[in-house]
Amino acid sequence: MALTLRKALPEDLTACTAVLEGSEILERYYAGEGVLARMLAKAEAEGQLYVAGDEAGSISGLLKLVPGGFCGLYPYIALLAVGGAYRGQGVGRFLLAQAEAMGTADGARKLALLVSDFNAAAKAMYQRCGFYEVGLIPEAARPGIGEYLMLKDL
Numbered sequence: 188m189a190l191t192l193r194k195a196l197p198e199d200l201t202a203c204t205a206v207l208e209g210s211e212i213l214e215r216y217y218a219g220e221g222v223l224a225r226m227l228a229k230a231e232a233e234g235q236l237y238v239a240g241d242e243a244g245s246i247s248g249l250l251k252l253v254p255g256g257f258c259g260l261y262p263y264i265a266l267l268a269v270g271g272a273y274r275g276q277g278v279g280r281f282l283l284a285q286a287e288a289m290g291t292a293d294g295a296r297k298l299a300l301l302v303s304d305f306n307a308a309a310k311a312m313y314q315r316c317g318f319y320e321v322g323l324i325p326e327a328a329r330p331g332i333g334e335y336l337m338l339k340d341l
Contacts, residue, residue, distance in 0.1 A: 188241055188276055192285045195227075195236040195249070202246040203227050203238065206270040211305060215329060235265070237285070239278055247273040250282045252289060257299035261338075262290040264300035267309075279309075283316050291341050298341055304333035313337050 195203060204223055207213040217223035230236035230251045239248040248269040256263030264286055269278045290298045302310045304323065314320075318337040327334040 190239050190281045195231045195238045206268050248278040261297040261299045298339045301334040
């Protein structure tokens with residue numbers, strides 16, 4: 188599948204919401220009326236939301252990348268999501284590669300992310316892509332959920 192990455196536009200936000208439908212991330216972090224929509228709209232307005240599209244123009248995944256978001260030092264992947272129908276097709280790897288390229292272009296030495304302790308598949312993908320675990324932060328973002336801090340040298 189040939190993918191392209193571009194900054195999200197306001198008209199993409201409904202499709203971005205659909206990428207997260209049925210996911211545990213949506214359930215645990217963005218449950219509640221309008222919570223996800225507000226976060227996505229803010230990320231888009233701040234120029235931090237990117238979408239992966241296929242040949243047909245369908246949005247298959249999204250990336251929220253915060254420049255200097257990790258301690259003011261490194262780009263921080265605040266959200267990476269792949270639509271259910273697109274999982275296992277390389278979309279996540281594509282999004283990570285694009286984040287790495289943006290970080291490298293900005294002169295960053297590392298790329299950072301947190302992955303929830305319940306998201307073993309995502310953690311394994313990040314490790315396959317060269318991220319390493321720094322440690323587990325209990326209840327970093329939500330009660331009862333640990334977050335693994337992961338870094339990748341660029």
